[in-house]
Amino acid sequence: MEQERSNTPHYWIRAIILLGYTLYITQLVSSGNIIYYIAPRMTPYVKYASILLFGMAMVQVFLALQSNREDNDEICDCEPIPERSLIINIGIYSLFTVPLLMGFLMPDTVMGSSVASMKGMNLGADASISQNLVKVTTNTTSVVNEDDDALKEKFPADPYTEDYALLAMKLYIKEMIRIEEEGFMELLTSIDIYIDNFIGKKITLKGFVYHEDDMLPNQFVISRLAMQCCSADTAPYGIMVESDIANNFAEDTWVEVTGVIGKTLYNNNTIMKIDADTIVTTTASDNPYIYPYFEDFVNLGN
Amino acid sequence: MRSVKSLGLLHMTLLFILGFIVMAWSMGGFSLIRLPESVAIQSFKTMFISIVLEAVPFILIGVIVSSIMQIFVSEKWIQKFVPRNPLLGILFACILGVIFPVCECGLIPIMRRLISKGMPLYVAVVSILVGPIVNPVVYVATYTAFRSRPEMLYARMGLAIAVGTVIGLIVYFFVHKNQLRHSKVTLYNGSDREMTEHEEQHRRGNKILAVFEHSGSEFFEMGKYLMLGSVITAAIQTFVPRADLVDIGQGPVISHFFMMGFAYVLSICSTSDAFVAASFVNSFSMGSLLTFLVFGAMLDFKSTLMLLSVFKTRFVLLLSGLVISVVLIGSMIVERLYLGN
Numbered sequence: 001m002e003q004e005r006s007n008t009p010h011y012w013i014r015a016i017i018l019l020g021y022t023l024y025i026t027q028l029v030s031s032g033n034i035i036y037y038i039a040p041r042m043t044p045y046v047k048y049a050s051i052l053l054f055g056m057a058m059v060q061v062f063l064a065l066q067s068n069r070e071d072n073d074e075i076c077d078c079e080p081i082p083e084r085s086l087i088i089n090i091g092i093y094s095l096f097t098v099p100l101l102m103g104f105l106m107p108d109t110v111m112g113s114s115v116a117s118m119k120g121m122n123l124g125a126d127a128s129i130s131q132n133l134v135k136v137t138t139n140t141t142s143v144v145n146e147d148d149d150a151l152k153e154k155f156p157a158d159p160y161t162e163d164y165a166l167l168a169m170k171l172y173i174k175e176m177i178r179i180e181e182e183g184f185m186e187l188l189t190s191i192d193i194y195i196d197n198f199i200g201k202k203i204t205l206k207g208f209v210y211h212e213d214d215m216l217p218n219q220f221v222i223s224r225l226a227m228q229c230c231s232a233d234t235a236p237y238g239i240m241v242e243s244d245i246a247n248n249f250a251e252d253t254w255v256e257v258t259g260v261i262g263k264t265l266y267n268n269n270t271i272m273k274i275d276a277d278t279i280v281t282t283t284a285s286d287n288p289y290i291y292p293y294f295e296d297f298v299n300l301g302n
Numbered sequence: 303m304r305s306v307k308s309l310g311l312l313h314m315t316l317l318f319i320l321g322f323i324v325m326a327w328s329m330g331g332f333s334l335i336r337l338p339e340s341v342a343i344q345s346f347k348t349m350f351i352s353i354v355l356e357a358v359p360f361i362l363i364g365v366i367v368s369s370i371m372q373i374f375v376s377e378k379w380i381q382k383f384v385p386r387n388p389l390l391g392i393l394f395a396c397i398l399g400v401i402f403p404v405c406e407c408g409l410i411p412i413m414r415r416l417i418s419k420g421m422p423l424y425v426a427v428v429s430i431l432v433g434p435i436v437n438p439v440v441y442v443a444t445y446t447a448f449r450s451r452p453e454m455l456y457a458r459m460g461l462a463i464a465v466g467t468v469i470g471l472i473v474y475f476f477v478h479k480n481q482l483r484h485s486k487v488t489l490y491n492g493s494d495r496e497m498t499e500h501e502e503q504h505r506r507g508n509k510i511l512a513v514f515e516h517s518g519s520e521f522f523e524m525g526k527y528l529m530l531g532s533v534i535t536a537a538i539q540t541f542v543p544r545a546d547l548v549d550i551g552q553g554p555v556i557s558h559f560f561m562m563g564f565a566y567v568l569s570i571c572s573t574s575d576a577f578v579a580a581s582f583v584n585s586f587s588m589g590s591l592l593t594f595l596v597f598g599a600m601l602d603f604k605s606t607l608m609l610l611s612v613f614k615t616r617f618v619l620l621l622s623g624l625v626i627s628v629v630l631i632g633s634m635i636v637e638r639l640y641l642g643n
């Protein structure tokens with residue numbers, strides 16, 4: 001018995017780490033800062049996970065307290081803690097501690113243009129939409145007036161882009177197109193697919209300023225980061241803005257741009273742009289991210 | 303036996319640390335300390351923590367289901383339910399994947415347990431490969447990302463099942479030896495006689511407590527690979543510009559290889575990779591994106607590390623080789639016949 005290795009420190013260290021994760025998740029949820037890391041539809045899972053982690057931590061404490069008892073009636077000895085050198089053990093437990101330390105010690109920050117430049121800006125349409133639409137009008141069960149055939153003529157669609165066509169028609173008849181946070185990418189995509197119809201229309205939206213080296217001095221991109229599940233899969237989406245005062249706005253400044261839709265050439269691609277009438281500095285959006293819209297497009301653009 | 307005194311001291315010390323952490327946390331003490339800030343380090347931190355937070359629920363489901371199986375599911379049960387016919391076995395594996403709609407982080411611990419309980423290797427392999435793709439969550443995510451190109455959704459699901467079937471059959475016919483890294487003894491306490499004693503023990507003890515104890519051990523066992531994988535993934539995402547990568551990856555065949563490498567280093571969960579793939583539609587062919595979607599979910603940096611914890615290195619290499627070649631060939635065929643661009 002003299003030489004027998006004690007598992008007690010392992011149980012304690014594990015208890016501390018598990019409890020650390022429980023506390024960290026609790027802190028993120030209660031401060032609301034969890035939206036910096038995880039999309040809202042994933043947060044319930046993380047919350048439940050913290051409860052399980054707490055339970056596991058308590059069991060580890062129980063095991064630690066029990067491990068030095070003489071009679072040693074462990075609940076189960078089938079998976080003993082594997083025997084490893086001290087260095088490897090330290091390494092393994094450090095791996096678990098690093099995210100905790102970073103999480104507790106460093107402030108939660110919004111990712112901005114630095115991430116956008118790493119991931120590559122998506123200008124205009126959601127790239128998965130094919131732009132060469134077949135010029136066949138489907139019988140769209142429309143939210144727009146049924147008799148307005150001229151309008152439907154302008155927005156040809158195949159079955160898969162029908163939703164976008166309907167949304168575009170809805171936007172087309174508006175005096176001023178407002179791009180909201182909800183459905184941000186979908187609204188932009190609708191406009192971009194039928195860009196020729198929208199030239200000269202008024203538009204307004206909010207986002208952060210993003211520059212790339214090869215842009216002209218009178219250009220910047222007004223951008224938002226879109227997230228699917230977690231911040232590792234974020235992708236920046238934006239629209240080119242042209243204005244004489246574009247230079248006055250530093251990277252990552254939150255602005256509200258109002259202007260007229262047009263087209264411009266950038267990196268040999270024709271893309272959508274806004275000729276800005278007004279650019280106003282504004283407060284950052286409460287939620288740093290936008291999310292893909294999972295519901296029916298009918299609810300958008302109202 | 304260690305002296306009771308020194309053990310008591312150890313308990314006191316560690317209990318004190320535990321108490322201190324809780325106190326400091328409840329008083330908001332952590333926010334008083336600030337590390338030096340830099341934008342890149344901040345982004346790294348945000349991505350690293352988000353990858354960990356996203357994976358933790360799934361790995362927990364994995365280790366808990368695995369522990370429940372360890373304690374409640376017998377070898378006889380497995381033998382009764384797993385079909386003898388290899389094709390039915392593969393179908394069974396695909397259904398297992400649908401029943402546990404978790405990504406590979408959760409599936410690998412479950413499959414490790416099932417193999418040690420006597421489930422055939424090929425069934426587990428097919429589950430690990432196909433499960434992360436053919437499940438309702440990924441179906442919806444892929445549909446949303448490729449709303450206007452639904453053929454991508456069908457191509458992804460179909461190719462995943464085809465690749466799983468081919469690799470499952472190869473493993474069924476050619477791999478016979480035990481491929482688990484740890485012998486059954488460590489995982490499962492060996493022979494039948496010991497088994498019954500072991501079960502006896504569980505019956506006496508509190509089963510729920512036993513499930514939690516197992517889960518704790520397995521969480522640390524599997525979690526260390528997850529952590530390592532997340533660090534590297536977050537670093538690549540923070541410090542390597544995508545545009546640089548994209549420039550090296552053009553061309554009809556090279557783009558497939560590029561997309562495999564890209565999926566491998568990004569290690570994005572199959573539930574959200576369709577979204578990333580969609581942002582490459584303009585710069586890459588649909589075929590190479592299909593490669594990305596199928597290969598990335600089957601094999602990536604994070605899952606290789608986790609596979610290495612379960613299987614012998616040679617088997618992981620064999621499996622990786624098979625996945626690379628079968629996905630590549632399959633994806634090119636689908637591109638030629640179905641996606642057509």
